[in-house]
Amino acid sequence: MVGLKERAVELARRAAKGAAAAVLHHSGARELLSTVQRRAVGGRRVLLLSYHRVVADFAAEKDRSLYTLNIAQDTFRKHLEVLQQSHDIVSLDDALAVLNGSRQSTRDVAVITFDDGYRDVYTHAFPVMRDMRVPGVVYVPSAFIGTDRVLGHDRLYLALKRMQERGISAMAVGVGGQGERWLIDALAGEPTANVALERLISRYPTPQLLELASTLEDRLGLGSEKFADGQLPMTWEMLREMDASGVITGAHTAEHTVLTNARLADARREIAQCRAVLEKGMKKPVRHFAYCNGYYSAGVAQALRAEGFVSAVTTEDMPNVPGGDPYALKRKVLWEASSAGVLGDYSPALAACQFDDTFGLLAVQKPVMGARPTNFDTAGKASAEKPFSAHG
Ligand SMILES: [Zn+2]
Incomplete structure (x- = not known):
């Protein structure tokens, strides 16, 4: 909030x-x-x-x-x-x-x-x-x-915003599995929807986030919302x-x-x-x-x-x-x-x-740096190099 x-x-x-x-x-x-x-x-x-x-x-x-x-x-x-x-x-x-x-x-x-x-x-x-x-x-x-x-970040933002407005927690929304764990992490400390979205996008793989968006839209009944x-x-x-x-x-x-x-x-x-x-x-x-x-x-x-x-x-x-x-x-x-x-x-x-x-x-604002390690993982399993590995 x-x-x-x-x-x-x-x-x-x-x-x-x-x-x-x-x-x-x-x-x-x-x-x-x-x-x-x-x-x-x-x-x-x-x-x-x-x-x-x-x-x-x-x-x-x-x-x-x-x-x-x-x-x-x-x-x-x-x-x-x-x-x-x-x-x-x-x-x-x-x-x-x-x-x-x-x-x-x-x-x-x-x-x-x-x-x-x-x-x-x-x-x-x-x-x-x-x-x-x-x-x-x-x-x-x-x-x-x-x-x-509609782009994934716009869909996820809308879902996060609706959860916030309706007072629905990461657990109560009923996504289950890794998606639920990701949501719990992203919503820790009750951040704004913008901050929660940024956490999701920066930490987790995009294809699975698109699946999460679909599940959330389904659970929240957002199918008829018009962009x-x-x-x-x-x-x-x-x-x-x-x-x-x-x-x-x-x-x-x-x-x-x-x-x-x-x-x-x-x-x-x-x-x-x-x-x-x-x-x-x-x-x-x-x-x-x-x-x-x-x-x-x-x-x-x-x-x-x-x-x-x-x-x-x-x-x-x-x-x-x-x-x-x-x-x-x-x-x-x-x-x-x-x-x-x-x-x-x-x-x-x-x-x-x-x-x-x-x-x-004047060094009033510090830039957010974008360099990340190369993700050489070939097995598809979480490796120490993956920024999202710590979150499952
Ligand atoms: Zn972009």
């Missing part, structure tokens, strides 16, 4: 950050810090941004979806406008060329990316980008394109239309699988499968990849290279450095609250501080 204390802490945190952003922005400290950082990385900075859903009305979507993935169309447009004041928004290929030194840039560069291939990226983000002539990348899980299948249209996957036509305007398609596995929680042999198969499906559907090479949940390993990166991918993005919120590993590109994940000031309203100062990574520079 989200208690009063958590709400108060969240509000105080936001107020402090909003106030700090205003001071940093208006005193010129933000500009100064970015000059220092530019020097530290030895040239132009390369900023990769990650969004998920772009919705018409943030408040209206808040109660019925995993809202930490959402940003309002209006806020998204403002982000691009503020970003353009400090950065050239370029294609991923151009940004990679700046990083590997084969291309010079007179300004810092930024790339707009979207994960998961939600339909409302086509409906609400694409028109803004087309108007502003901004390129980008949508990383899509290939098995979902053109279907009415928003914008939460459904894009169609091939949408992807091709965006591609023709410079918003290209990248790969995000087939089933939105956290590859470090799968055996390496299975990860390899899924990487090959998603590339083949995407290239057939897009009728062109697909060379860029995004790790699900931002988790990667040396083995998975090697598999991507072998399959012909030239880049892969994480969700490690750190600066990219020239000559850095193109299979572990750093990215900043943004949503509505990332630029919400003290009162929850849009703060241009906070948005500017995000794009300049001012808080990262």
